[in-house]
Structures are given as structure tokens and as C-alpha cells.
Amino acid sequence: MKRNATVNESKEARPAKRDPEGVRRDILSVAMEEFSQNGLSGARIDEIAARTRTSKRMIYYYFGDKEGLYQHVLEEAYGKVRGGESNLELDGLDPVAALGKLCRFTFDHHRRNPAFIRMVMIENIHHGRHMQLSRTIRALNQQAIEALEAVLTRGQDSGVFRLGVDPLELHWQISALSFFNVSNAATFSFIFGDGLFTADGQDTLSRHVADMVLRYVLQPEHMGAIAKDGQ
Missing domain, CATH: 1.10.10.60 (Homeodomain-like)
Known part of the structure; x- marks a missing residue:
């Protein structure tokens, strides 16, 4: 017993x-x-x-090994942001709402995931060496360009967006506006104060980033769609 x-x-x-x-x-x-x-x-x-x-x-x-783990972390980080974009279901929205929603998502994702931004900064210090070894990251990011191109094409076909907007360049612009907000937060707030980094300040910046992008792609006669859509 x-x-x-x-x-x-x-x-x-x-x-x-x-x-x-x-x-x-x-x-x-x-x-x-x-x-x-x-x-x-x-x-x-x-x-x-x-x-x-x-x-x-x-x-x-x-x-x-350590570098293998680092590469997997990079892939996981990009997979999360691209997965979030896929969940937006942009195909079911009109082009103005779809582009505005994508801009807001990108800005808000980056500010809520500063570790992602730091990982991208670190990989740039390494000249993108580990990204070059990953087929996953390239494929994930190509999907992002294709999704943005689909939104642009729908807007251009309906006459709402102007012609000649390059989806890769537009992705660069959205990323740049959203990235700087996190990458330079410490230095910017030290120099100019932290007013833009309060909850209200960040929400305002998120709306204004979407506004700027939409004003860049909209035909002049459709600028009213920004206020109408609530961006």
C-alpha cells in the first residue's frame, strides 16, 4: 500500500x-x-x-541555432502584420473605405507593436541579410503589394482614384508614415514634447495619415469622399 x-x-x-x-x-x-x-x-x-x-x-x-531563431522571429513578425491585413476583408469595401481602413490598420498595428519596428530596424543594421535567406518574408510582403494593387485598381476603374499611382510606392508611403511614429518616438517627444504620443494624439495622427494617403490618390472631384467616409 x-x-x-x-x-x-x-x-x-x-x-x-x-x-x-x-x-x-x-x-x-x-x-x-x-x-x-x-x-x-x-x-x-x-x-x-x-x-x-x-x-x-x-x-x-x-x-x-541563434540566427535560425532570429530569422523565425522575423517571419513570425511579418506574418502577424500581413495576417492582420488579410483579415480586414478589403474586397468587401468600396475603394475609399478599403484604403482608409488599410492605412489606419498599418498605423495602429505599428504603434501597438513597437517590438516589430525594432526588429525591422535591427535587420536593417544587418543589411537585410537574414531576410534574404527567407522565402517566407518575401512571399508575405508580395501579397501586401498585390492586395493594395487590387484596391487601387478598383478605385481607378470606378473613376474615384487617379491613374498612375504605383502600389509599391504607395505601400512605401503608408509604411514610412506609420514607421516613423514608432522608430523616432523617443527623440521626437524629447525635442517637441509628448503631445502627439498620448492616446488622443495617436488617434488623431492615425486619422490624418489615412487622410493624407487618400488625398494623394483621389481624383480632385472626389475629395469629399474623405469626410463622407469618416476618415
Whole structure:
């Protein structure tokens, strides 16, 4: 009886087996924080292992090595923003509403995910070397251009958007306006104050970014669509 009790206690004390996909997600989430805060060279696999209650061996089993983990984090970060764009269901909206919604989403995603912006900045320091090794990132971002092109084409076909707007250039403009808001927040707020970085200030900037982009693509006679659509 005593022996059976000991066996039962041993079973109860044994930790539950963790879901492999859950472990992988946890590692990527913590690694995003570690890499975005400390860069590729400064990030510590020991720290990631400790915070996820795994081991370096387990991390290397899933991702190969430190640079492999870093590349997977980049892919995960881009997958999240592109997945969010896909969920906007822009095809069901008129072109003005669709473009305005895309602009607002991009701005709001970036301000709520500063780790993503820092990861992009870090990868630029490395001259995009790890991105070049990833087929996933290129494919994900090509989908973003194609989705924007579809919105532009619908607007041009209906006579609302002017002709000659390049979707890649427009994507650059939306990204630039949204990126600067996060990448330069510390220096900008130190020099000019933090009024633009309050909740109200950020909401105003988000609306105005959408306004600027729409004014760039709309035919002059359709500028009233901005106020009508509530952008």
C-alpha cells in the first residue's frame, strides 16, 4: 500500500507534458522581446530558455541555432502584420473605405507593436541579410503589394482614384508614415514634447495619415469622399 502511494505521488509530481506547438509559440514570443530589446548579438539564448522554462537544447532542436531563431522571429513578425491585413476583408469595401481602413490598420498595428519596428530596424543594421535567406518574408510582403494593387485598381476603374499611382510606392508611403511614429518616438517627444504620443494624439495622427494617403490618390472631384467616409 505504501509502495503504491509512493508511485502515485511520483506520478503527481511529474510535470505535465507540454504541447510542442505551444512551446514553440512561447519561444518565439519571448525571443521577439529579447531580440527587439538587445539585438541579434546581445540577445541571450539562456535568457529565452529560462523565461520559457525550456532549455537551449530544446530551442536549438526547434530552430537550429541563434540566427535560425532570429530569422523565425522575423517571419513570425511579418506574418502577424500581413495576417492582420488579410483579415480586414478589403474586397468587401468600396475603394475609399478599403484604403482608409488599410492605412489606419498599418498605423495602429505599428504603434501597438513597437517590438516589430525594432526588429525591422535591427535587420536593417544587418543589411537585410537574414531576410534574404527567407522565402517566407518575401512571399508575405508580395501579397501586401498585390492586395493594395487590387484596391487601387478598383478605385481607378470606378473613376474615384487617379491613374498612375504605383502600389509599391504607395505601400512605401503608408509604411514610412506609420514607421516613423514608432522608430523616432523617443527623440521626437524629447525635442517637441509628448503631445502627439498620448492616446488622443495617436488617434488623431492615425486619422490624418489615412487622410493624407487618400488625398494623394483621389481624383480632385472626389475629395469629399474623405469626410463622407469618416476618415
